[in-house]
Amino acid sequence: MTPPLEVPGDAAPVKLIASDLDGTVLGDDFRFRPRTVEAIRAAQDEGLHVVFVTGRPMRWLDPLRDQLAHQGVVICSNGAVVYDLTADVVVESSLFPVSEAFAVMEEVAARHPGTLFAAETLDGVYTDHGWARTDRMEIGAPRVGPLRERLPAGTGLVKFLAKLDSADPQEYYRALTDLVAGRLSVTHSVAAAPLVEMGQRGLTKARTLEQYAAERGILPHEVMAFGDMPNDLEMLTWAGHGYAMASGHPAVARAVGRTAPPFAEDGVAQVIEALLHARRPGASRAGHSATTG
Template sequence: MIASDLDGTLLRNDGTLSPRTLRALRAAEGAGAEIVIVTARPPRFVDRLAEATGLAGTAVCSNGALVYDIATRTVVSSRVLSLSTARRVATALAAAVPGIGFALETGNQVLYEPAYRLRLSEDIGAERPVPSLADLWLTEAPVTKLLAWSERIDADALLAAARPGVGSEVQLTHSGGRGLLEISARGVTKAGTLSALCAGRGIDASEVIAFGDMPNDLSVLDWAGTGYAMANAHPAVLAAVPVHTVSNEEDGVALVVERLFGDADRAAAPSSDSAPGRAVSPR
Protein backbone atom coordinates (compact mmCIF):
# COMPACT_ATOMS: atom_id res chain seq x y z
CA MET A 1 0.00 0.00 0.00
CA ILE A 2 1.06 3.57 -0.76
CA ALA A 3 -0.51 6.02 1.69
CA SER A 4 -0.05 9.67 0.81
CA ASP A 5 -1.07 13.04 2.15
CA LEU A 6 -2.29 15.55 -0.45
CA ASP A 7 -1.31 19.19 0.13
CA GLY A 8 2.43 19.75 0.19
CA THR A 9 3.01 16.07 -0.55
CA LEU A 10 1.26 14.43 -3.49
CA LEU A 11 0.04 17.72 -4.96
CA ARG A 12 2.04 20.61 -6.33
CA ASN A 13 1.76 24.00 -4.63
CA ASP A 14 -0.97 25.01 -7.08
CA GLY A 15 -3.09 22.07 -5.91
CA THR A 16 -2.62 19.97 -9.04
CA LEU A 17 -1.39 16.42 -9.47
CA SER A 18 1.48 16.39 -11.93
CA PRO A 19 1.35 14.05 -14.96
CA ARG A 20 4.54 12.39 -13.71
CA THR A 21 3.04 11.63 -10.31
CA LEU A 22 -0.18 10.34 -11.84
CA ARG A 23 1.81 8.00 -14.13
CA ALA A 24 3.81 6.73 -11.18
CA LEU A 25 0.66 5.98 -9.19
CA ARG A 26 -0.86 4.17 -12.15
CA ALA A 27 2.28 2.06 -12.51
CA ALA A 28 2.15 1.15 -8.82
CA GLU A 29 -1.52 0.17 -9.11
CA GLY A 30 -0.67 -1.93 -12.16
CA ALA A 31 1.96 -3.73 -10.11
CA GLY A 32 -0.58 -4.57 -7.41
CA ALA A 33 -0.21 -1.74 -4.90
CA GLU A 34 -3.23 -0.02 -3.41
CA ILE A 35 -3.17 3.79 -3.32
CA VAL A 36 -4.85 5.37 -0.30
CA ILE A 37 -5.17 9.13 0.15
CA VAL A 38 -4.68 10.11 3.80
CA THR A 39 -5.59 13.75 4.24
CA ALA A 40 -6.95 16.47 6.50
CA ARG A 41 -9.19 17.43 3.59
CA PRO A 42 -12.91 16.62 3.54
CA PRO A 43 -14.51 14.30 0.97
CA ARG A 44 -15.70 17.21 -1.21
CA PHE A 45 -12.07 18.12 -1.93
CA VAL A 46 -11.21 14.52 -2.78
CA ASP A 47 -14.18 14.44 -5.16
CA ARG A 48 -12.83 17.41 -7.09
CA LEU A 49 -9.38 15.82 -7.30
CA ALA A 50 -10.90 12.55 -8.54
CA GLU A 51 -12.85 14.38 -11.21
CA ALA A 52 -9.67 16.07 -12.44
CA THR A 53 -7.38 13.02 -12.35
CA GLY A 54 -9.52 9.88 -12.45
CA LEU A 55 -8.17 8.67 -9.11
CA ALA A 56 -10.43 6.20 -7.35
CA GLY A 57 -10.03 3.84 -4.42
CA THR A 58 -10.15 4.83 -0.77
CA ALA A 59 -9.41 8.04 1.09
CA VAL A 60 -8.91 8.59 4.80
CA CYS A 61 -10.34 12.10 5.20
CA SER A 62 -10.54 14.76 7.91
CA ASN A 63 -7.41 13.53 9.72
CA GLY A 64 -8.87 10.06 10.18
CA ALA A 65 -12.47 10.92 11.08
CA LEU A 66 -13.80 9.46 7.82
CA VAL A 67 -13.06 6.55 5.51
CA TYR A 68 -14.35 7.46 2.07
CA ASP A 69 -14.96 5.37 -1.06
CA ILE A 70 -13.98 7.73 -3.86
CA ALA A 71 -15.66 5.87 -6.72
CA THR A 72 -19.07 5.68 -5.08
CA ARG A 73 -18.73 8.92 -3.08
CA THR A 74 -19.73 7.06 0.04
CA VAL A 75 -18.56 7.48 3.64
CA VAL A 76 -17.68 3.94 4.69
CA SER A 77 -17.06 4.70 8.36
CA SER A 78 -16.82 7.74 10.62
CA ARG A 79 -15.67 8.83 14.07
CA VAL A 80 -17.30 12.16 14.73
CA LEU A 81 -16.79 14.80 17.40
CA SER A 82 -19.72 15.34 19.73
CA LEU A 83 -21.18 18.84 19.88
CA SER A 84 -20.96 18.86 23.66
CA THR A 85 -17.23 18.14 23.52
CA ALA A 86 -16.69 20.69 20.76
CA ARG A 87 -18.47 23.32 22.82
CA ARG A 88 -16.44 22.59 25.98
CA VAL A 89 -13.19 22.72 24.02
CA ALA A 90 -14.17 25.97 22.29
CA THR A 91 -15.03 27.54 25.63
CA ALA A 92 -11.65 26.58 27.09
CA LEU A 93 -9.73 27.78 24.03
CA ALA A 94 -11.59 31.09 23.91
CA ALA A 95 -10.48 31.74 27.50
CA ALA A 96 -6.87 30.81 26.71
CA VAL A 97 -6.58 32.63 23.36
CA PRO A 98 -8.54 35.90 23.16
CA GLY A 99 -10.04 36.65 19.77
CA ILE A 100 -9.97 33.04 18.56
CA GLY A 101 -12.72 32.02 16.12
CA PHE A 102 -14.39 28.66 15.52
CA ALA A 103 -15.91 26.62 12.71
CA LEU A 104 -17.33 23.13 12.35
CA GLU A 105 -16.33 20.86 9.46
CA THR A 106 -19.04 18.37 8.53
CA GLY A 107 -17.45 16.87 5.41
CA ASN A 108 -19.98 18.65 3.23
CA GLN A 109 -19.88 22.13 4.73
CA VAL A 110 -17.93 24.50 6.96
CA LEU A 111 -20.19 26.26 9.47
CA TYR A 112 -18.46 29.33 10.91
CA GLU A 113 -19.22 32.01 13.48
CA PRO A 114 -18.32 35.71 13.06
CA ALA A 115 -14.89 35.55 14.75
CA TYR A 116 -13.75 32.84 12.33
CA ARG A 117 -12.59 34.98 9.39
CA LEU A 118 -10.39 32.47 7.58
CA ARG A 119 -11.65 31.97 4.03
CA LEU A 120 -10.28 29.34 1.65
CA SER A 121 -10.85 29.58 -2.07
CA GLU A 122 -11.36 25.82 -2.31
CA ASP A 123 -14.26 26.05 0.14
CA ILE A 124 -16.27 28.55 -1.88
CA GLY A 125 -19.80 27.19 -2.03
CA ALA A 126 -19.33 25.06 1.08
CA GLU A 127 -18.97 27.79 3.72
CA ARG A 128 -22.06 28.62 5.75
CA PRO A 129 -22.05 31.49 8.29
CA VAL A 130 -24.05 31.35 11.51
CA PRO A 131 -25.08 34.46 13.48
CA SER A 132 -23.14 33.69 16.66
CA LEU A 133 -20.87 31.19 18.36
CA ALA A 134 -23.86 29.77 20.22
CA ASP A 135 -25.53 28.98 16.88
CA LEU A 136 -22.68 26.64 15.94
CA TRP A 137 -23.84 24.16 18.55
CA LEU A 138 -27.33 23.94 17.07
CA THR A 139 -26.31 22.04 13.96
CA GLU A 140 -27.70 18.57 13.42
CA ALA A 141 -24.93 17.58 11.00
CA PRO A 142 -22.22 15.16 12.21
CA VAL A 143 -19.02 17.05 13.01
CA THR A 144 -15.72 15.69 11.73
CA LYS A 145 -13.53 18.51 13.06
CA LEU A 146 -13.71 21.62 15.20
CA LEU A 147 -11.55 24.30 13.58
CA ALA A 148 -10.00 27.03 15.72
CA TRP A 149 -8.39 30.02 14.03
CA SER A 150 -6.34 32.92 15.32
CA GLU A 151 -5.31 35.93 13.30
CA ARG A 152 -2.44 36.65 15.71
CA ILE A 153 -0.95 33.26 16.60
CA ASP A 154 0.59 30.76 14.20
CA ALA A 155 -0.49 27.12 14.16
CA ASP A 156 2.46 25.81 16.20
CA ALA A 157 1.90 28.36 18.97
CA LEU A 158 -1.84 27.74 18.90
CA LEU A 159 -1.27 24.01 19.28
CA ALA A 160 1.05 24.59 22.24
CA ALA A 161 -1.46 26.92 23.89
CA ALA A 162 -4.31 24.44 23.47
CA ARG A 163 -2.61 21.29 24.77
CA PRO A 164 -2.53 22.05 28.52
CA GLY A 165 -6.26 22.77 28.75
CA VAL A 166 -7.90 20.34 26.33
CA GLY A 167 -5.22 17.97 25.05
CA SER A 168 -6.54 15.00 27.03
CA GLU A 169 -10.12 15.44 25.85
CA VAL A 170 -9.63 15.65 22.08
CA GLN A 171 -7.04 15.06 19.36
CA LEU A 172 -5.16 18.27 18.49
CA THR A 173 -3.06 18.80 15.40
CA HIS A 174 -2.48 21.11 12.46
CA SER A 175 -1.69 20.72 8.78
CA GLY A 176 0.06 24.01 8.11
CA GLY A 177 -2.96 26.27 7.75
CA ARG A 178 -2.14 29.78 8.86
CA GLY A 179 -3.19 30.11 12.48
CA LEU A 180 -5.43 27.06 12.12
CA LEU A 181 -5.82 24.31 14.73
CA GLU A 182 -7.68 21.10 13.81
CA ILE A 183 -9.53 19.27 16.57
CA SER A 184 -10.94 15.76 16.28
CA ALA A 185 -12.53 13.30 18.67
CA ARG A 186 -10.08 11.80 21.15
CA GLY A 187 -7.96 9.07 19.58
CA VAL A 188 -8.78 9.99 15.98
CA THR A 189 -5.59 10.11 13.92
CA LYS A 190 -4.60 9.37 10.37
CA ALA A 191 -2.55 6.39 11.55
CA GLY A 192 -5.29 4.90 13.70
CA THR A 193 -7.79 4.90 10.87
CA LEU A 194 -5.27 3.69 8.29
CA SER A 195 -4.18 0.89 10.62
CA ALA A 196 -7.76 -0.33 10.98
CA LEU A 197 -8.23 -0.11 7.21
CA CYS A 198 -5.09 -2.18 6.62
CA ALA A 199 -6.10 -4.76 9.22
CA GLY A 200 -9.34 -5.32 7.34
CA ARG A 201 -7.36 -5.91 4.15
CA GLY A 202 -4.74 -8.16 5.73
CA ILE A 203 -1.99 -5.61 5.11
CA ASP A 204 0.76 -5.27 7.71
CA ALA A 205 2.30 -1.92 8.59
CA SER A 206 5.58 -3.20 7.12
CA GLU A 207 3.87 -3.33 3.70
CA VAL A 208 2.89 0.34 3.80
CA ILE A 209 4.91 3.21 2.32
CA ALA A 210 3.70 6.61 3.52
CA PHE A 211 4.39 10.21 2.51
CA GLY A 212 3.68 13.43 4.38
CA ASP A 213 4.84 16.91 5.25
CA MET A 214 2.97 18.27 8.28
CA PRO A 215 2.49 17.45 12.00
CA ASN A 216 -0.84 15.74 11.29
CA ASP A 217 1.12 13.25 9.13
CA LEU A 218 3.55 12.22 11.86
CA SER A 219 1.39 9.40 13.19
CA VAL A 220 1.24 7.76 9.75
CA LEU A 221 4.91 8.31 8.96
CA ASP A 222 5.83 6.67 12.27
CA TRP A 223 3.37 3.77 11.91
CA ALA A 224 4.11 2.79 8.30
CA GLY A 225 6.88 0.37 7.42
CA THR A 226 8.61 3.24 5.62
CA GLY A 227 7.58 6.85 6.07
CA TYR A 228 8.99 9.54 3.79
CA ALA A 229 9.10 13.19 4.80
CA MET A 230 9.00 15.65 1.93
CA ALA A 231 11.95 18.05 1.62
CA ASN A 232 9.47 20.91 2.09
CA ALA A 233 8.07 19.38 5.30
CA HIS A 234 7.51 21.15 8.59
CA PRO A 235 10.74 21.28 10.66
CA ALA A 236 9.25 18.96 13.29
CA VAL A 237 8.50 16.37 10.61
CA LEU A 238 11.96 16.60 9.06
CA ALA A 239 13.50 16.15 12.50
CA ALA A 240 11.31 13.18 13.48
CA VAL A 241 11.35 11.22 10.21
CA PRO A 242 14.76 9.87 9.15
CA VAL A 243 13.90 9.10 5.52
CA HIS A 244 13.31 12.04 3.18
CA THR A 245 12.48 12.55 -0.46
CA VAL A 246 12.57 15.71 -2.57
CA SER A 247 9.87 18.35 -2.42
CA ASN A 248 6.32 18.17 -3.72
CA GLU A 249 7.27 20.66 -6.44
CA GLU A 250 9.94 18.19 -7.58
CA ASP A 251 7.52 15.21 -7.56
CA GLY A 252 9.08 13.64 -4.49
CA VAL A 253 6.38 10.98 -4.20
CA ALA A 254 6.77 10.03 -7.86
CA LEU A 255 10.55 9.72 -7.45
CA VAL A 256 10.17 7.07 -4.76
CA VAL A 257 7.29 5.25 -6.46
CA GLU A 258 9.14 5.12 -9.78
CA ARG A 259 12.10 3.45 -8.10
CA LEU A 260 9.84 0.90 -6.46
CA PHE A 261 7.35 0.26 -9.26
CA GLY A 262 8.97 1.66 -12.38
CA ASP A 263 8.60 -1.69 -14.16
CA ALA A 264 7.40 -5.19 -13.35
CA ASP A 265 10.84 -6.46 -12.35
CA ARG A 266 11.45 -3.63 -9.89
CA ALA A 267 7.93 -3.93 -8.49
CA ALA A 268 8.63 -7.58 -7.73
CA ALA A 269 12.07 -6.91 -6.23
CA PRO A 270 12.76 -3.26 -5.26
CA SER A 271 16.36 -2.22 -5.75
CA SER A 272 18.56 -1.60 -2.71
CA ASP A 273 18.64 2.17 -3.21
CA SER A 274 14.89 2.39 -2.61
CA ALA A 275 14.52 -0.20 0.14
CA PRO A 276 12.85 0.79 3.42
CA GLY A 277 15.15 2.77 5.68
CA ARG A 278 17.21 4.32 2.90
CA ALA A 279 17.05 8.01 2.04
CA VAL A 280 16.24 8.90 -1.54
CA SER A 281 18.77 11.01 -3.38
CA PRO A 282 17.41 14.15 -4.99
CA ARG A 283 18.78 13.06 -8.36
Protein backbone atom coordinates in the same frame (compact mmCIF):
# COMPACT_ATOMS: atom_id res chain seq x y z
CA MET B 1 24.45 15.27 -6.01
CA THR B 2 21.14 13.86 -4.83
CA PRO B 3 21.74 10.86 -2.51
CA PRO B 4 20.34 7.52 -3.64
CA LEU B 5 16.91 6.56 -2.41
CA GLU B 6 16.71 3.52 -0.18
CA VAL B 7 13.61 1.53 -1.03
CA PRO B 8 12.36 -1.85 0.22
CA GLY B 9 12.91 -4.96 -1.86
CA ASP B 10 11.60 -8.51 -1.70
CA ALA B 11 12.51 -8.89 1.98
CA ALA B 12 9.93 -6.23 2.83
CA PRO B 13 7.38 -6.18 0.00
CA VAL B 14 5.14 -3.13 -0.24
CA LYS B 15 1.46 -3.83 -0.85
CA LEU B 16 -0.08 -0.45 0.00
CA ILE B 17 0.96 3.13 -0.74
CA ALA B 18 -0.73 5.74 1.45
CA SER B 19 -0.25 9.42 0.65
CA ASP B 20 -1.26 12.77 2.00
CA LEU B 21 -2.49 15.27 -0.61
CA ASP B 22 -1.60 18.94 -0.07
CA GLY B 23 2.11 19.65 -0.11
CA THR B 24 2.86 16.00 -0.79
CA VAL B 25 1.32 15.22 -4.18
CA LEU B 26 -0.71 18.42 -4.71
CA GLY B 27 0.87 21.85 -5.08
CA ASP B 28 -0.35 25.29 -4.08
CA ASP B 29 -2.35 25.32 -7.33
CA PHE B 30 -4.13 22.16 -6.09
CA ARG B 31 -2.84 20.17 -9.05
CA PHE B 32 -0.93 16.91 -9.42
CA ARG B 33 2.31 17.08 -11.35
CA PRO B 34 2.33 14.83 -14.45
CA ARG B 35 5.22 12.69 -13.23
CA THR B 36 3.38 11.99 -10.00
CA VAL B 37 0.25 10.93 -11.87
CA GLU B 38 2.30 8.58 -14.03
CA ALA B 39 4.06 7.05 -11.01
CA ILE B 40 0.80 6.47 -9.12
CA ARG B 41 -0.78 4.83 -12.14
CA ALA B 42 2.31 2.68 -12.69
CA ALA B 43 2.13 1.49 -9.07
CA GLN B 44 -1.53 0.58 -9.50
CA ASP B 45 -0.71 -1.26 -12.73
CA GLU B 46 1.86 -3.26 -10.75
CA GLY B 47 -0.89 -4.37 -8.37
CA LEU B 48 -0.09 -1.99 -5.50
CA HIS B 49 -3.03 -0.57 -3.58
CA VAL B 50 -3.05 3.25 -3.38
CA VAL B 51 -5.09 5.17 -0.81
CA PHE B 52 -5.06 8.90 -0.08
CA VAL B 53 -5.14 10.02 3.55
CA THR B 54 -5.92 13.72 3.83
CA GLY B 55 -7.01 16.46 6.17
CA ARG B 56 -9.42 17.62 3.47
CA PRO B 57 -13.13 17.08 3.95
CA MET B 58 -14.87 14.65 1.62
CA ARG B 59 -16.57 17.54 -0.20
CA TRP B 60 -13.21 18.78 -1.46
CA LEU B 61 -11.72 15.90 -3.42
CA ASP B 62 -12.20 17.23 -6.93
CA PRO B 63 -8.48 16.93 -7.83
CA LEU B 64 -8.71 13.17 -7.29
CA ARG B 65 -11.74 12.91 -9.55
CA ASP B 66 -10.77 15.40 -12.22
CA GLN B 67 -7.00 14.96 -12.51
CA LEU B 68 -6.32 11.40 -11.39
CA ALA B 69 -9.66 9.71 -12.11
CA HIS B 70 -9.13 8.01 -8.75
CA GLN B 71 -11.64 5.38 -7.69
CA GLY B 72 -12.31 3.70 -4.39
CA VAL B 73 -12.11 5.08 -0.88
CA VAL B 74 -10.31 8.11 0.53
CA ILE B 75 -9.50 8.64 4.22
CA CYS B 76 -10.58 12.23 4.88
CA SER B 77 -10.60 14.85 7.64
CA ASN B 78 -7.48 13.52 9.37
CA GLY B 79 -8.95 10.03 9.60
CA ALA B 80 -12.46 10.95 10.75
CA VAL B 81 -14.19 9.89 7.53
CA VAL B 82 -13.69 6.96 5.18
CA TYR B 83 -15.39 8.05 1.97
CA ASP B 84 -16.13 6.00 -1.14
CA LEU B 85 -15.28 8.42 -3.92
CA THR B 86 -16.86 6.25 -6.59
CA ALA B 87 -20.17 5.62 -4.86
CA ASP B 88 -20.26 9.06 -3.16
CA VAL B 89 -21.04 7.53 0.22
CA VAL B 90 -19.54 7.65 3.70
CA VAL B 91 -18.27 4.19 4.60
CA GLU B 92 -17.26 4.96 8.20
CA SER B 93 -17.01 8.04 10.41
CA SER B 94 -15.47 8.87 13.78
CA LEU B 95 -17.53 11.73 15.20
CA PHE B 96 -17.62 13.46 18.58
CA PRO B 97 -20.51 15.32 20.25
CA VAL B 98 -20.83 19.04 19.75
CA SER B 99 -20.98 19.45 23.54
CA GLU B 100 -17.29 18.49 23.74
CA ALA B 101 -16.44 21.18 21.20
CA PHE B 102 -18.44 23.81 23.07
CA ALA B 103 -16.59 23.04 26.32
CA VAL B 104 -13.26 23.50 24.58
CA MET B 105 -14.52 26.60 22.76
CA GLU B 106 -15.31 28.40 26.01
CA GLU B 107 -11.86 27.75 27.46
CA VAL B 108 -10.02 28.72 24.27
CA ALA B 109 -12.04 31.93 23.91
CA ALA B 110 -11.28 32.88 27.52
CA ARG B 111 -7.54 32.23 27.21
CA HIS B 112 -7.13 33.51 23.65
CA PRO B 113 -9.59 36.35 22.97
CA GLY B 114 -10.33 36.93 19.32
CA THR B 115 -10.19 33.26 18.38
CA LEU B 116 -12.63 32.28 15.65
CA PHE B 117 -14.16 28.82 15.41
CA ALA B 118 -15.49 26.51 12.74
CA ALA B 119 -17.08 23.07 12.86
CA GLU B 120 -17.20 20.43 10.16
CA THR B 121 -20.06 17.94 10.04
CA LEU B 122 -20.95 15.24 7.56
CA ASP B 123 -23.40 17.71 6.02
CA GLY B 124 -21.16 20.75 5.70
CA VAL B 125 -19.28 23.39 7.64
CA TYR B 126 -20.30 26.04 10.17
CA THR B 127 -18.17 29.12 10.85
CA ASP B 128 -18.09 32.21 13.04
CA HIS B 129 -18.55 35.58 11.36
CA GLY B 130 -15.18 36.73 10.07
CA TRP B 131 -13.80 33.30 9.23
CA ALA B 132 -11.93 34.04 6.01
CA ARG B 133 -13.21 32.20 2.97
CA THR B 134 -9.63 31.99 1.71
CA ASP B 135 -8.87 29.23 4.23
CA ARG B 136 -8.33 25.92 2.50
CA MET B 137 -11.10 24.18 4.45
CA GLU B 138 -13.71 26.72 3.37
CA ILE B 139 -14.67 25.47 -0.04
CA GLY B 140 -18.41 25.62 -0.59
CA ALA B 141 -21.02 27.65 1.26
CA PRO B 142 -20.55 27.55 5.05
CA ARG B 143 -23.35 28.27 7.47
CA VAL B 144 -22.18 31.49 9.13
CA GLY B 145 -23.05 32.64 12.63
CA PRO B 146 -22.42 31.91 16.32
CA LEU B 147 -21.83 28.19 16.55
CA ARG B 148 -23.95 27.74 19.68
CA GLU B 149 -26.90 29.11 17.76
CA ARG B 150 -26.22 27.43 14.44
CA LEU B 151 -25.22 23.91 15.51
CA PRO B 152 -28.15 21.76 16.67
CA ALA B 153 -27.78 19.97 20.00
CA GLY B 154 -26.69 16.40 19.53
CA THR B 155 -24.82 17.12 16.31
CA GLY B 156 -21.86 14.84 15.66
CA LEU B 157 -18.73 16.70 14.57
CA VAL B 158 -16.08 15.52 12.15
CA LYS B 159 -13.65 18.29 12.99
CA PHE B 160 -13.55 21.41 15.17
CA LEU B 161 -11.22 24.26 14.18
CA ALA B 162 -9.86 27.31 15.95
CA LYS B 163 -7.76 30.14 14.57
CA LEU B 164 -6.36 33.40 15.84
CA ASP B 165 -4.88 35.46 13.01
CA SER B 166 -2.73 37.59 15.33
CA ALA B 167 -1.05 34.57 16.98
CA ASP B 168 2.23 32.88 16.23
CA PRO B 169 1.23 29.58 14.55
CA GLN B 170 3.50 27.31 16.59
CA GLU B 171 2.86 29.01 19.91
CA TYR B 172 -0.89 28.94 19.32
CA TYR B 173 -0.80 25.26 18.42
CA ARG B 174 1.23 24.38 21.52
CA ALA B 175 -1.05 26.45 23.76
CA LEU B 176 -4.22 24.77 22.48
CA THR B 177 -2.65 21.33 22.65
CA ASP B 178 -1.91 21.92 26.35
CA LEU B 179 -5.34 23.40 26.96
CA VAL B 180 -7.32 20.59 25.33
CA ALA B 181 -5.11 18.05 27.15
CA GLY B 182 -6.35 14.81 25.62
CA ARG B 183 -10.05 15.62 25.54
CA LEU B 184 -9.89 15.86 21.75
CA SER B 185 -7.14 15.04 19.27
CA VAL B 186 -5.22 18.14 18.25
CA THR B 187 -3.13 18.69 15.14
CA HIS B 188 -2.37 21.21 12.42
CA SER B 189 -1.73 20.93 8.71
CA VAL B 190 -0.83 24.47 7.58
CA ALA B 191 2.53 25.47 9.02
CA ALA B 192 2.23 29.20 8.34
CA ALA B 193 -1.31 29.60 9.69
CA PRO B 194 -2.44 29.89 13.34
CA LEU B 195 -5.07 27.23 12.63
CA VAL B 196 -5.63 24.28 14.96
CA GLU B 197 -7.67 21.21 14.01
CA MET B 198 -9.38 19.04 16.60
CA GLY B 199 -11.10 15.68 16.22
CA GLN B 200 -12.36 12.72 18.18
CA ARG B 201 -10.12 11.80 21.11
CA GLY B 202 -7.33 9.49 19.96
CA LEU B 203 -8.06 10.05 16.29
CA THR B 204 -5.14 10.22 13.86
CA LYS B 205 -4.61 9.42 10.22
CA ALA B 206 -2.61 6.42 11.41
CA ARG B 207 -5.47 4.96 13.45
CA THR B 208 -7.83 4.89 10.50
CA LEU B 209 -5.17 3.77 8.03
CA GLU B 210 -4.18 0.91 10.34
CA GLN B 211 -7.77 -0.30 10.44
CA TYR B 212 -8.10 0.12 6.66
CA ALA B 213 -4.94 -1.90 6.04
CA ALA B 214 -5.86 -4.62 8.55
CA GLU B 215 -9.21 -5.15 6.85
CA ARG B 216 -7.25 -5.97 3.71
CA GLY B 217 -4.75 -8.23 5.42
CA ILE B 218 -1.94 -5.68 5.06
CA LEU B 219 0.62 -5.29 7.84
CA PRO B 220 2.52 -2.09 8.77
CA HIS B 221 5.78 -3.31 7.23
CA GLU B 222 3.92 -3.69 3.92
CA VAL B 223 2.88 -0.02 3.85
CA MET B 224 4.72 2.89 2.24
CA ALA B 225 3.43 6.31 3.33
CA PHE B 226 4.12 9.93 2.36
CA GLY B 227 3.32 13.19 4.15
CA ASP B 228 4.64 16.62 4.97
CA MET B 229 2.96 18.05 8.07
CA PRO B 230 2.38 17.25 11.76
CA ASN B 231 -1.01 15.69 11.00
CA ASP B 232 0.91 13.07 8.98
CA LEU B 233 3.46 12.21 11.66
CA GLU B 234 1.69 9.25 13.30
CA MET B 235 0.96 7.74 9.89
CA LEU B 236 4.58 8.09 8.76
CA THR B 237 5.98 6.48 11.90
CA TRP B 238 3.36 3.69 11.91
CA ALA B 239 4.07 2.65 8.32
CA GLY B 240 7.05 0.41 7.81
CA HIS B 241 8.27 2.73 5.08
CA GLY B 242 7.26 6.28 5.97
CA TYR B 243 8.70 9.19 4.00
CA ALA B 244 8.51 12.80 5.16
CA MET B 245 8.70 15.31 2.33
CA ALA B 246 11.98 17.23 2.35
CA SER B 247 9.93 20.33 1.53
CA GLY B 248 7.59 19.77 4.47
CA HIS B 249 7.68 20.64 8.17
CA PRO B 250 11.27 20.22 9.48
CA ALA B 251 10.12 18.66 12.76
CA VAL B 252 8.27 15.94 10.85
CA ALA B 253 11.34 15.11 8.79
CA ARG B 254 13.47 14.91 11.93
CA ALA B 255 11.00 12.64 13.70
CA VAL B 256 10.52 10.29 10.76
CA GLY B 257 14.19 10.07 9.84
CA ARG B 258 13.51 9.16 6.21
CA THR B 259 12.73 11.75 3.57
CA ALA B 260 11.48 11.89 0.01
CA PRO B 261 12.84 14.63 -2.26
CA PRO B 262 10.90 17.92 -2.25
CA PHE B 263 7.49 18.24 -3.84
CA ALA B 264 8.95 20.55 -6.53
CA GLU B 265 11.24 17.67 -7.55
CA ASP B 266 8.40 15.14 -7.77
CA GLY B 267 9.59 13.51 -4.57
CA VAL B 268 6.77 10.98 -4.21
CA ALA B 269 7.12 10.00 -7.86
CA GLN B 270 10.87 9.49 -7.40
CA VAL B 271 10.36 7.10 -4.48
CA ILE B 272 7.61 5.14 -6.25
CA GLU B 273 9.73 4.87 -9.39
CA ALA B 274 12.65 3.59 -7.32
CA LEU B 275 10.37 1.07 -5.60
CA LEU B 276 9.02 -0.27 -8.89
CA HIS B 277 12.56 -0.47 -10.27
CA ALA B 278 13.71 -2.45 -7.23
CA ARG B 279 10.84 -4.93 -7.67
CA ARG B 280 11.92 -5.90 -11.17
CA PRO B 281 13.83 -9.19 -11.53
CA GLY B 282 17.56 -8.66 -11.34
CA ALA B 283 17.33 -5.05 -10.21
CA SER B 284 19.42 -3.69 -7.35
CA ARG B 285 17.33 -3.79 -4.14
CA ALA B 286 18.83 -0.71 -2.51
CA GLY B 287 20.62 2.45 -3.42
CA HIS B 288 18.72 2.99 -6.67
CA SER B 289 19.27 6.61 -7.63
CA ALA B 290 16.06 8.18 -8.90
CA THR B 291 16.63 11.13 -11.18
CA THR B 292 14.79 14.39 -10.89
CA GLY B 293 12.79 15.89 -13.66
